[in-house]
Amino acid sequence: MLTDDHRAVEKLFARFEGLGPKAHKTRQSLVEKTSQLLSTHAGIEEMVFYPDVRSKLEALNDTVLEALEEHHLVKMTLAELQGMRSEDERFAAKFTVLMECVRHHVKEEERELFPKVRKAFSRGELEALGERLLAAKSTAPKRPHPESPDTPPGNVVATALTAPLDAAANLAGAARDQVRDLVT
Ligand SMILES: [Fe+2]
Numbered sequence: 001m002l003t004d005d006h007r008a009v010e011k012l013f014a015r016f017e018g019l020g021p022k023a024h025k026t027r028q029s030l031v032e033k034t035s036q037l038l039s040t041h042a043g044i045e046e047m048v049f050y051p052d053v054r055s056k057l058e059a060l061n062d063t064v065l066e067a068l069e070e071h072h073l074v075k076m077t078l079a080e081l082q083g084m085r086s087e088d089e090r091f092a093a094k095f096t097v098l099m100e101c102v103r104h105h106v107k108e109e110e111r112e113l114f115p116k117v118r119k120a121f122s123r124g125e126l127e128a129l130g131e132r133l134l135a136a137k138s139t140a141p142k143r144p145h146p147e148s149p150d151t152p153p154g155n156v157v158a159t160a161l162t163a164p165l166d167a168a169a170n171l172a173g174a175a176r177d178q179v180r181d182l183v184t
Pocket residue numbers: 042045067071105109
């Protein structure tokens with residue numbers, strides 16, 4: 001499931017890279033989709049996956065701490081992008097740096113972290129973990145919150161409070177974009 005998310009975000013990146021210089025609306029909407037996908041993905045990893053890995057595999061503690069810092073950078077950049085218009089000369093450059101960071105993070109997770117977890121967890125444990133990740137997806141953040149706690153129990157509490165507001169903010173954002181499209 002986590003690697004499916006990685007493939008989905010890579011598709012969004014490839015579409016972004018294929019856009020022409022005037023495709024402002026598509027660029028903005030791809031960044032919005034990326035933001036939702038990565039906010040939720042990071043949230044379920046931080047609430048369920050990383051805590052489980054740290055409690056079972058102490059040797060991976062540093063790897064997880066590094067992953068949390070990478071998530072933090074990604075969320076900060078996404079939050080900045082959300083306050084910008086795609087016409088801004090810094091917009092594409094900012095997103096390009098974000099793509100580099102995410103691609104590095106994905107590579108490390110898939111080459112180092114996931115194989116070690118697959119090896120250390122039993123089949124039953126992996127299935128239970130997968131079910132908890134799936135359950136967490138529906139309540140996970142839908143927007144980036146770089147200033148919120150990213151480890152339990154703080155992140156679980158913060159997410160319960162902010163996730164409903166995220167959904168409302170995303171709806172408001174979509175409505176704002178529609179109005180902008182009508183008047184510009
Ligand atoms: Fe991650």
